[in-house]
Amino acid sequence: MANANRQFHVTEAATLHALVRAQPLATLVVAQGGALHANHIPLYLDPARGPHGTLIGHVARANGLWPLLPQTAVAVFHGPQAYVSPSWYPSKAVDGKQVPTWNYAAVHAHGTLAAMDDPARLRSLLHTLSEQHEAHRPAPWRIDDAPPDYIDKLLRAIVGIELAVERWEGIWKVSQNRTDADRAGVVQGLLAEGTPAAADMAVLVGVPR
Structure with a gap:
């Protein structure tokens, strides 16, 4: 994300954390021995653990990830995304110098895994995770519901x-570089x-940043 247009960068912790909570399935990448x-x-x-928060989860013991740890890693969280047609720009009628693009919102969390x-x-951890995803249900499932x-x-x-x-990066590429009409x-x-x-992307484009 370091090379992304600066106007697309988002740094507010509350905004980044909100996307992580709304879209918790991360692409977790670790480099080891020249391989990704x-x-x-x-x-x-958990925003209270450490100066920039801590992300927690679990993997199967058969997963080859955990024997590689500890290791530097990046977790990528994907928010709304959508193709944008140049035919939607009123400015296209002026000179035709418009091309397609792709809008998206994403968060990268860098740190030590x-x-x-x-x-x-x-x-x-299992209690925390189940409560996080079950709390809104009329009859939440709890880990204690299963046999010990x-x-x-x-x-x-x-x-x-x-x-x-250790470091958060956020990119909201949501047509900020276009005119209000576009x-x-x-x-x-x-x-x-x-x-x-x-529809999710329309909400982001429609909210001035």
Whole structure:
């Protein structure tokens, strides 16, 4: 993201954290021995742990990621994204010098990724994760709903991971470089697409930054 247009950069912690909470499935990338290892893992943000927060989750013990740790890593969180047609720009009628682009919002969390294998902490982690995703349900599932011996067996099959965030990067490429008229055209075009993804992007384009 370092080479992205500066006007697309977002640094407000509240905005970055909100996307991470809304879209917790991260692409987690670690470099080891000249190779890149990528995993797709839901991560929970604990903003109170460390100066920039800590991301926590777990992987199967059979996953080859955790034996590589500790290691520098980056977790990529993907927000709304959508294709933008140049035909949506009113300015296209002036000189035709417009081309397609792609709008998106994304967050990168850089830091040190470590493994955590303590049974008590793993159980606490599972409680935290299930409560995070079940709290809004009328009858939330709780880890205690499952037989204790079954949970104990599952605990032996997973390893916790913790990414101590050292640096956040956020990119909101949402037509900030266009005129107000072109942005309005993009919003209309996106809404006409009639898809949830396009509608989500229309909201971002329509909110001045």
